[in-house]
Amino acid sequence: MARAVWSRLGRILWLSCLLPWAPAGVAAGLYELSLTTDSPATTGAEVTISASLVAKDNSSLALPADTHLYRFHWIHTPLVLTGKMEKGLSSTIHVVGHVPGDFPVSVWVTAADCWMCQPVARGFVVLPITEFLVGDLVVTQNTSLPWPSSYLTKTVLKVSFLLHDPSNFLKTAVFLYSWDFGDGTQMVTEDSVVYYNYSIIGTFTVKLKVVAEWEEVKLDATKGVMQKTGDFSASLKLQDTLRGIQVLGPTLIQTFQKMTVTLNFLGSPPLTVCWRLKPECLPLEEGECHPVSVASTAYNLTHTFRDPGDYCFSIRAENVISKTHQYHRIQVWPSRIQPAVFAFPCATLITVMLAFIMYMTLRNATQQKDMVEVADFDFSPMSDKNLEPPSGVRCCCQMCCGPFLLETPSEYLEIVRENHGLLPPLYKSVKTYTV
Template identity: 90%
Template sequence: MAPALWPRLSRVLWLACLLPLAPAEVAAELLVGNLVVSQNTSLPWPSSYLTKTVLKVSFLLHDPSNFFKTASFLYNWDFGDGTQMVTEDAVVYYNYSIIGTFTVKLKVVAEWEQATQDAGKGIVQKTGDFSASLKLQETLRGIQVLGPTLIQTFQKMTVTLNFLGSPPLTVCWRLKPECLPLEEGECHPVSVASTAYNLTHTFRDPGDYCFSIRAENVISKTHQYHRIQVWPSSIQPAVFAFPCATLITMMLAFIMYMTLRNAAHQKDMVENPEPPAGVRCCCQMCCGPFLLETPSEYLEVVRENHGLLPPLYKSVKTYTV
């Protein structure tokens, strides 16, 4: 072999050794194509798809010169969630059941017969590795609100929001007198990276309020409302319970006392029909002129009750001249 061919042969052998270790772009230099992922649901965000909805994954070979028109292809699929399959078709359908970011990997092997220098035929094989990143999201089916519906002013309130779906990108809320949807730009969005979020607020004025809540991820958006009644801190319905109970108890005790007292008084009247001496005297003094027949009888009664009174009639001395 001519000495001038050694450098060229060494270069070819060196490239052949490095080819299996080269990146996908280099390894697939003679097998060019790309993965195309599509779904019936049209989303405005790139590489974002819905869970529990069929995905169509296809491989498109770039062969404008029809160089591989006689080749047979074998496709080895890896969907990144533990599922693998081998097909002879460049199109597969797959359904992701969980949310997350997955990488679909595809290894393509092309084989065809090619004539050799000794008038024979040999099998030629070319491979290519391709991949595509997918972000599987789940639509927000709603927001579960956990929190009080009655609270005092100047008392810190915490409301927990549980999102039924993929973690939202933004959460927006505002207090309103009525439960109405939030308009664009009406509140400041907050970034959330989990399926739960806590709202805290302190009410300064009593009244009826409504939390208007809006959550949105890259797939969908949803609204929810939570009514709450705020009482003044010095006036609470429970505050009246003890005073009212005390007042009712006192009223019942007073009614029972008056009832027993009247019953005892009636019993005394039945057992002792004659009034006491003082009452009788008073009656005689006050009502004597009306009850006695003549004034002389009245004066006689008064004289008997008051021993110090002078006699009713003075003795008349008579003289004989």
């Protein structure tokens, strides 16, 4: 039994060793092709395509040691093949396109002695061919910013054109460069690198037109001048650092008076601004104030102080390049005039009190006149009962005119008696004669 197990195990090990040399049908699905190309390219230029056989999914499967077991097959029509080379488990071809377009190129790998067998691996790539020059416009600056396409004003920019010509198809060409920096400045150079300094902030588009000319021998052995052009552009966002904040506003104000402070930012418009009132001028910490988005170089702060004292506006502003702090001290004095919200009720109350006092004074005078008139026409003997005012008049006077009258009835009667003394006598004195 043990001998049979060892026999089977030996066969498995032997087959695993022979797997790299197995037919293509057995190795199919274990490998894949990795393709690289130096496209895009201009018409007439040579394009290089390479294909390499690798283990699928980066597995630990060992590649065959004998590279002659497999063969690469290419389909590249209508591109013209100018060269082919195979080395190890990789193959490289060179093709040329004479018309613009996107051309598919496919490749597959089969066993060397059976190219009709099932492929071990397949690959596919599309080559873009254009009739114009191929290249990139690159903008660099000594001070790099963490935001794409953002640069500093008043700092030199280096603008370069990088031609993409890996096959040296244009090695004998003469180039002419026409630059437009988007701010009204234009220039023509024979150099592919220029240096420029933007003095204002904003978004600009650098445009470049490249012209290449060279001589080429035609089929009839005559020479002709060939020309290719290309248009390129790059968008630039010029920013300026925040050099400071100019604060325009009062330094002395009264309570309950609305105050406006204007902030002028010396630099590019900041993205965020935040401020806070503090007893001392100290920098703002992160999260200490609520940021406000600002899209201009000026911003107005409004505030109304309710308590007197010394305060400090602590202001922080930042844009995509830098940040800055500024402070503004202000003294708040008590207001001599109370706010209208308190002045109106007080004025109303005072007016009502004055009207009430005038009403009571006039009413008191009227009642006293009535009492005098009653005393003039009362010819009955005077007594305390008759001198006592009517109950209705007495009640009204006690309720409304209490502060202006005497408190006791006796005092009131005394006043009435004094008033009667001033009236003319009701009878004439009789003289007596003795005979």
